[in-house]
Amino acid sequence: MNTYPKALGHFFPNLIYAAAIPLGFIIALLYEPAPLCRLLHMGEDLPGIRNILSFNISIVFAICLLTMIAFRLAFYFLRRTLPMTIGRYALWCLAEAVTVCAFTAMYLTLMGRGAEGYLWTFSRTLASLGTLLLLPYLMLTLWFCYDEARKAKNAPQEGARLKFYDNRHQLKFITEAASVLYIESNENYIIIHYLDNNVPRRFQLRNSMKSVETLCEQAGFARTHRCYIVNPGHVKLIRKDENGQNYAELGYGIEGGIPVSKKYYESIASIL
Numbered sequence: 001m002n003t004y005p006k007a008l009g010h011f012f013p014n015l016i017y018a019a020a021i022p023l024g025f026i027i028a029l030l031y032e033p034a035p036l037c038r039l040l041h042m043g044e045d046l047p048g049i050r051n052i053l054s055f056n057i058s059i060v061f062a063i064c065l066l067t068m069i070a071f072r073l074a075f076y077f078l079r080r081t082l083p084m085t086i087g088r089y090a091l092w093c094l095a096e097a098v099t100v101c102a103f104t105a106m107y108l109t110l111m112g113r114g115a116e117g118y119l120w121t122f123s124r125t126l127a128s129l130g131t132l133l134l135l136p137y138l139m140l141t142l143w144f145c146y147d148e149a150r151k152a153k154n155a156p157q158e159g160a161r162l163k164f165y166d167n168r169h170q171l172k173f174i175t176e177a178a179s180v181l182y183i184e185s186n187e188n189y190i191i192i193h194y195l196d197n198n199v200p201r202r203f204q205l206r207n208s209m210k211s212v213e214t215l216c217e218q219a220g221f222a223r224t225h226r227c228y229i230v231n232p233g234h235v236k237l238i239r240k241d242e243n244g245q246n247y248a249e250l251g252y253g254i255e256g257g258i259p260v261s262k263k264y265y266e267s268i269a270s271i272l
Helices: 011-029 034-039 052-078 086-111 118-154 209-218 262-271
Strands: 161-165 171-176 180-186 189-196 199-206 222-225 228-230 237-240 246-249 258-260
Touching: 011 034, 011 052, 011 118, 034 118, 052 086, 086 118, 161 199, 161 209, 171 189, 171 199, 180 209, 209 228, 222 258, 222 262, 228 258, 237 262, 246 262, 258 262
Parallel strands: none
Antiparallel strands: 161 171, 180 189, 180 228, 189 199, 222 228, 237 246, 246 258
């Protein structure tokens, strides 16, 4: 797989990384890795600190958390300007881990009053803390890759048909997934807009948008508004009007476009 998981272009998965990596550091300490624990005892001779180990763990955790937040915010805001592959993403994660180790080594050097020197402390920190941080990175990335592969496997293939049921679970409408333009909610009904010999048509049935959302997600459709789900394959562009409202243009004589709310903008934009 040449591209990294698309989910990592969203805010929440990056938030998971920012929280999971520091937590991985804490969990690793439960096994009391000797090289890291020796480093975390630096500063034992300093007066006024009763439990130097707990104090150092708290500071290193804060360093890890703040570094991850800074890097993940940068990654999120630069995701459109930095064409990312799985290899480049691995280098980004490596840069995060090395930066955490660099700041940690700086702090531990100060705590040890420079007795061992920064380069010595950094090399030991990189060998002990850096290798421990690679495990949560690997686990999270493999999970997101697996989740994306699972969704791709479950998604309807070309020519696959979607079956729509009413609120009594009676089959009412069958069409090819690729022919669906968008689905809108109208009170107690949903309206399926689709193409029939390249001519836009519509079919209405009594049901809720929530009941068809899972089916639409499996087909690769995306929600743009609480009342609209679109097929990204038919979206030509997303425009913003003079009032700042975003609309997805589908063509086919559909005037005005499909509204895209702020809540769903990032999701649909990442797919396109």
